[in-house]
Amino acid sequence: MTIRLLLVDDHAVVRSGLRMLLGSEKDVEIAGEAGTAAEAIEAAGQVMPDVILMDIGLPDLSGIDATREIKKRFPKVAIVALTIHEDQEYFFKMLEAGASGYVPKRAAPEELLTAIRAAATGQVYLYPSLAKLLVRDYLSQDHASDAKSKLDGLTEREREVLTHLAEGAGNDEIASALVISPKTVERHRENIMHKLNLHSRSDLVRYAIRKGIIKA
Numbered sequence: 001m002t003i004r005l006l007l008v009d010d011h012a013v014v015r016s017g018l019r020m021l022l023g024s025e026k027d028v029e030i031a032g033e034a035g036t037a038a039e040a041i042e043a044a045g046q047v048m049p050d051v052i053l054m055d056i057g058l059p060d061l062s063g064i065d066a067t068r069e070i071k072k073r074f075p076k077v078a079i080v081a082l083t084i085h086e087d088q089e090y091f092f093k094m095l096e097a098g099a100s101g102y103v104p105k106r107a108a109p110e111e112l113l114t115a116i117r118a119a120a121t122g123q124v125y126l127y128p129s130l131a132k133l134l135v136r137d138y139l140s141q142d143h144a145s146d147a148k149s150k151l152d153g154l155t156e157r158e159r160e161v162l163t164h165l166a167e168g169a170g171n172d173e174i175a176s177a178l179v180i181s182p183k184t185v186e187r188h189r190e191n192i193m194h195k196l197n198l199h200s201r202s203d204l205v206r207y208a209i210r211k212g213i214i215k216a
Helices: 012-023 037-047 063-073 088-097 109-120 128-139 144-151 156-166 171-178 182-196 201-210
Strands: 003-008 028-034 051-054 078-083 101-104
Touching: 003 012, 003 037, 003 109, 012 028, 012 109, 028 037, 037 051, 037 063, 051 063, 051 109, 063 078, 063 088, 078 088, 078 109, 088 101, 101 109, 156 171, 156 182, 156 201, 171 182, 182 201
Parallel strands: 003 028, 003 051, 051 078, 078 101
Antiparallel strands: none
8 A cells, every 4th residue: 555645835945855754765755745735625625545654733724724614624634743843732633633653753754654655545643642631631530320321331342442543543543453343333323423522532432441441
């Protein structure tokens, strides 16, 4: 599988460096570049990338707003944040906007490639130090009794699907593991989100950690 990648950063020298670094990988094709949110949204529709590497600090709209708009128009496109911002405000907002990964610019190239490859296969990748923010945020919320009653409302199959989803598995992987069709996985996913009143992948991960379904 060749991953079509769109690079979004307002600094041309950064895009050039990323193009040289990532374009040399056999499974990565640089499909385009953008320096603003508007250019990114337009390019997403023109080149139809598999993954967008998105900076948050863009000169027109923020990368958060760009992510939200792109996911609204092109929901199948995965977005990975690559940014200098490591505080929880940007982190949570980017996840809620629909990002499938969040990597600081100080990360090693291997970490960035891991995030891109994970996003391309429908998984979620969070840089370890930032994933801890997600865990700490949810553990600080006292929803124990409410969470227990919610979990009791899931069927055994839904609990199995929930576990795989929270661990970052894509629909095809879950279907293979449980010997069901991807469409059935999607139906279970919709039922889970509805029953638990969850609205995003990050909500689901936090819920699973809080309940001890997966380990942080």
